[in-house]
Amino acid sequence: MILLKNGLIVTQDRDRRIFRGDVLIDGDRIERIGKEINEKADQAIDCTGDIIAPGMINTHGHVSMAIMRSSADDLHLHDFLDRTFAMDAKRTREDVYWGSMLGILEMIRSGTTSFVDLYYWEDEVAKAVKDTGIRGFLAWATLDEEFTTQKGNPLSNAEKFIKAHSGMDRIYPMVGIQGVYVASKETWLDAKEIALAHGTMTHFHLSETRKEVYEHQAKTGKRPAEWLDDIGFFGDESLAAHGVWLTVNEIRRLAKNGVKVSHNPTSNMKLATGGYAPLPEMFREGVTVSLGTDGCATNNNLDMMEEMKFAAIMHKAHRWDATVVPAQRALDMATIDGAKALRMEKEIGSIEEGKKADIIILDGRVPEAIPITEETVVPNMVYSMRGDAVKHSIIEGNVVMRDRKVVFDGETILKRSQELGAQLIS
C-alpha cells in the first residue's frame, strides 16, 4: 500500500472536485481518498505543497520517432514527407525499440501515464512498455500491400500482434490504419473486423491535410469521414487522429457513430496543415475529443502539459474568443476525455476510489505554480507549469518515477538513442 499525504488533489471526477487530502493506493487500485487517511502503508509519500492529479493520456503518436526528433523541420509538407519516409525506410527494429524507450522516458518525465501509438513493429514498442511500466495502447499500422514496406501482409501482422499481446499487463493491442490515401475499402473493413473479433479498437489518421481530403473527394466523390461512414467502418471502437478538415455534417456522423477524436494542435500548427480542428463544433455535437502530441518529427516533443496550453490558446486566437477551450476543458481532454477515447473511463483518467492508480504528483512550489490556490491550480497546470514540475509518477500502483528519477535505466536509454538517432538522421 502507498499513502499519498496532504496534497492538493485535482480529482477530475464528475464534479471536478479539488481539495487538500490523502490518497491510499492498494495494489494497482485507488483504495481510498479523503481529507485525512490514517492507515499504515508500506510507503508514504509526503505531498505537502504538491499537486496530486490523474496521469495524462496521450491519445495519438508515433513514440519511436522520438529518435528522429528535429530532423525534418520548417519544410513544406511534401519535403517533410520525402525526408521522413527516407529515414523510415532505414529504420531497424533496434531503432524502434530505443526510440520507444526514449519517447516513453520523456512521457513519464512530463506526466503521461498512458499513450496511444500508431506504427509498425509494435512488438518492439510493447517491449518498451514492458521495460518501463507505462500503459500502452498500441495500434499496428495497416494499409494496402502495394504501399507498405512491412514484411508480410499488414493486416496479418496486426492480427498476429494482437493475438500475441492480448491480456498482457498494461498493453492494449489495437488495429491501426494509416489513412484513406493508402487503404482501400477492403483494408478498412478487414481492420475493423479484426478489431471487433478481438474486442479492441481501431486507430487511424483522419482528415489531417487538405490534400488528403480533396484527393479523396476527387477519387470517390465523398469526403473521408462521409466515405468511412458510408462503407460502414465507423463505430464505437473508432479512434480518429487529427480531424482537422471536417465539415459540421461530418462531425455529426462522427457523433452518431460514437467515433472519438484525438486533437493534435501542436503538430497541426507546426506542419502548417492549415485550418484548425473544429473543436467548438465537436464539443457541441457531443464528440469525445482528447489530446495527442503526434510524433517527434512533427511536434517535436511529447509534453502533454505543453499540448494542453496549445490546445487552449490556438482556438482562442482562431475564434477571436478567449472563452473557447478554457483551462478546465484542456485538462479534461488530457485526462478523463482521453480515458473516454479509449473506453477506459471506468478504469483511468481521474482520481476516484476503485480506479487504477495512474497518478502524478506535481511540485506546487515551482515559480510557475505560484500563487497556488484551489482556483488557480488548474489554469496554472494548463497555462503556466511545464512537464518538469512532475515529481513522481505512479502507474498501475507502481512508482515508476520518484523525485524525477525513473525506476528503469534512463542513462542507457539516452546513450543508446543518441548513438542510433545521430546515425539515423545523418
Place this chain on the structure above:
Amino acid sequence: MILLKNGLIVTQDRDRRIFRGDVLIDGDRIERIGKEINEKADQAIDCTGDIIAPGMINTHGHVSMAIMRSSADDLHLHDFLDRTFAMDAKRTREDVYWGSMLGILEMIRSGTTSFVDLYYWEDEVAKAVKDTGIRGFLAWATLDEEFTTQKGNPLSNAEKFIKAHSGMDRIYPMVGIQGVYVASKETWLDAKEIALAHGTMTHFHLSETRKEVYEHQAKTGKRPAEWLDDIGFFGDESLAAHGVWLTVNEIRRLAKNGVKVSHNPTSNMKLATGGYAPLPEMFREGVTVSLGTDGCATNNNLDMMEEMKFAAIMHKAHRWDATVVPAQRALDMATIDGAKALRMEKEIGSIEEGKKADIIILDGRVPEAIPITEETVVPNMVYSMRGDAVKHSIIEGNVVMRDRKVVFDGETILKRSQELGAQLIS
C-alpha cells in the same frame, strides 16, 4: 575568470556558428572562445554534453504581475481588464517587489538573462534586479494624469526614476507609455523628450487590439502607428510591444523610423486579440522583431523557450506555410534581435569575444534534447526543450544559477509571493 569547458556552443554570431569548444570569461566579459582553451581559471565548469548559448532577452512584460498568475483566464477582454485593473488598484509596493522577485526567479530558471519591463513603481523592480543579478530594462509607465492611479505626475515619476537609476549596474531605466488610448499627443512627445534627454529608450504598447486601433482611428482619423509617426514620436529609440494590427503601410513607417517591435505570440493568442502580428511583412521591410512573454496575467508564464515555439508555429499555421519563422529565426528573435531591439547588439545577444558574459548552459542530455547534433541543436532548443533544461546561468560574468540553484534566496521568494499573491487574488 570562469572557464566553460567542452560544450556545444551556439554562438548566435553573424555566421551563426555552432561548434564544440570552450569559453573563457574574465570579469563581466567574454575573453576568449575556442576549440580548446587551456587557461587557469578561478572556476571551471564542465559542459560536456551541454549546450552553451547566449542568455535570452525578453523584450516585453510586466514582471511583477507574476504574483497575479492565473487569476483572470478564459475571459472576454473587457472582463479580463475589469478583473486585472481591480487587482492592480489593490497592489502595494511590497506586492510589486515580491512579484518581481517571483518573475525574475522564474526567468532565470528558464534561461532569460535580460528583460524589459513596463509598469509603475519601477524602483521596486529595480530593487529586485539588484537583489537577483538579472539585467533589467525598466520603463516607468506614463499616461495622461486623468487616467492614472499613480501618485504624482507620471512623466515626473518616470524622469525621477531615470535620474535615480542612471549608471547603475545592470539597470537601464527607460520611459514607458501605456498606449494611445490613455495618452495624448503631449504625453507621447514629453515621454520621448525625457528619453532623448537621458539617452534612453521609449517602450509602449502599440496596436495590440482591434478596439484600440479602430477607436483611435475614429477619434483622430489615423491608425495608431500612422498617428505616432505623424506627431513625430517615432525614432530609433522606440520599442513597441505587440504590433498585431498593423498595415503594410504602417510597417514601412516603423522600418523608416527604426522602430523596434516586441512580438508576444502567447499573450496575443490567449487574449484572443484576433489577428496575428504580420511577421513575414515586418521581416521583409527590415523591422527588428524580438520576442516578449508579456505579463503573467496573459501568458501565464515567462518561459522564453516556450515563447520561441509559439512564435515559430503560430505563423506557420496562420500562413499555411511551414517555412515561415524557422527555428533559427525564432532563436534569433530571442537573442541577438532582442539585443538589437535594445540597441545593445554590441554588448549582449550572442557569444562573441568582448561582449558581456550573459550565457546560459543547457543540459543536452535531457530526453527532449536527443538526438543532439550540430544540425538538431537549434530546432531542439526551439521546438522540443523546455526552460527546465537550463542548468547554469551567468549574467554580467556572475554565476546567478548553478545546477538549477540560484545564488539568492529562492525559498523566501516562493513563500512571500505565495502569501501575498493568494491574498491579492482572493
